[in-house]
Amino acid sequence: MDYLHFIVKEIHTVIAATTDDKGFPVTCAIDMMDADESGLYFLTAKGKGFYDRLKRYGYIALTGIKGEDTMSCAAVSVRGKVCELGEAHLPRLFEKNPYMNEIYPTEESRRALTVFGLYEGSGEWFDLSIKPIERASFTIGQPEAKQEGYFITNDCIGCRTCETVCPQACIDFTTTPAVIEQMHCLHCGNCKSVCPQNAVVRRG
Amino acid sequence: MDYLHFIVKEIHTVIAATTDDKGFPVTCAIDMMDADESGLYFLTAKGKGFYDRLKRYGYIALTGIKGEDTMSCAAVSVRGKVCELGEAHLPRLFEKNPYMNEIYPTEESRRALTVFGLYEGSGEWFDLSIKPIERASFTIGQPEAKQEGYFITNDCIGCRTCETVCPQACIDFTTTPAVIEQMHCLHCGNCKSVCPQNAVVRRG
Structure with missing residues (x-):
């Protein structure tokens, strides 16, 4: 199963966690806008605290769920290293996610936007919609998943x-x-x- | 608006973040099972890494979203201190969330479960379903929200x-x-x- 494309196409809006300057976790909703063999792509604005935290620690954890209620949902979690790829990737992400034009309608309003890639990490798939539940591990950009x-x-x-x-x-x-x-x-x-x-x- | 009851009744399954022993964030899906004037209540099993992380740091951040797609969703985030309240609260949470009986069907299977309460912290409401977007802050168990x-x-x-x-x-x-x-x-x-x-x- 292609977990990263499942995140982008079936879940799309995930909850991401970073840590603040005191080491406490912070969460926010963020859209996963593209995926390829190198990882997951998302954008943010440089004026946000989220941007500062990504730059400071270069790390993110995220979980997205597909389905309305607990007994019939699937969840995918990913955690790992991120790097800023910059505005060169913006046109591709806007093209693949045209609703972004409504949030940031003009070139001027996009000036603070930048793209990040999650390029190395591990993930877990968790499906509560089947009985018994199923789980599976996967990795991004590294050879083997840690056994947990x-x-x-x-x-x-x-x-x-x-x-x-x-x-x-x-x-x-x-x-x-x-x-x-x-x-x-x-x-x-x-x-x-x-x-x-x-x-x-x-x-x- | 009663944000905590909105989380429990309208969102229910949120994504929670804790930090691991190296300080990196970890996320997982968790159900918010009850709320009152003292805070938010949820349960977990003592055998999970999530339990260890809650006990070690006594802190959680969470975000939940209501709505299917980015342009029509509302998100609520909360972060703050948690404490273990123990199994005395389990019957109330099972009564209010009867689907839990399917996941943990017998008394025996519930032996590792315990209840946590988020009793002090701050939160933010974010509504992308209206134009322009709306946001608001709130607190749990402390006098005023930090201005951000x-x-x-x-x-x-x-x-x-x-x-x-x-x-x-x-x-x-x-x-x-x-x-x-x-x-x-x-x-x-x-x-x-x-x-x-x-x-x-x-x-x-």
Whole structure:
């Protein structure tokens, strides 16, 4: 699945987080206007605090959701490094997103706009619209995704205590050690909290 | 307007940002499940990285949007302090949000859940569905909102240079100094960048 094009075409308006000069997170709504093999593209105005924070730290985290309610939505999150690409990319983004002409109608009104690219990072796809839920990881501009979540070690004796507390019923006991189906796991940690063998570890 | 109840009832699923142990922002989708005069309430599982980050820093930023596309949406952002209220609040949140019973169907599966409250902070309302756009500030549990944005000082001579670059046409020239209509301002900074008198200042 092409997650970046899904963000641009199906979600489009995401919520982005940066950090302020005290290290606290700040969020705002921002449109993802284009994607290619190099990453994700968006624009902002140089007069905004968002611009200052992007320039200072060169980092962004974002999540977008597709769907109206919690039980039937999919979410994509991406976090990673951004760099300012400048106004040379503006015509392409305006052409692909013609509604921007309504917000910034004249050449004069666009003078403060500039384009950023998210060129290196990792992302996660999370689909609550199917049962059990599904999740998957992906990367932008770097070789492998960091493994995150709960995993069962060789200390497992197959006692199935964890089965009783798993809200997703996503632990496979056909082998010992049992195996957590990562794509369906909510990361709630119930399995780890009840395992009498301390056989469940958390990574990431 | 009751912004917190708007978040809970009209937006519900927001994107929340916390910071990781290196200070980088992390975002995730989270449901705002209740609001009262003391703040906003949501739940999470103790096994999630989100829980660790909330406990470590006691701070969250979030933005939610209502509406499908950029030109017709309203966004509400809130940032501030959170504290863990614990499982005593779970029955109320499950009662008000019955779909949670599908995600965590049994008492056993809820054992890792806990409730947080956002009890002190500030927020901003941003409505792109009307022209010119509207914005407003509000607070939770503290007396006054910080003033942010662009303001024209007494150095203004009323030359109207800024009028030509303002995408919102939201500068009032009936007095000198001219006045930026804060509720309609995009914070793009064009006015400041062109003012020959350096009469535009940025606060916040």
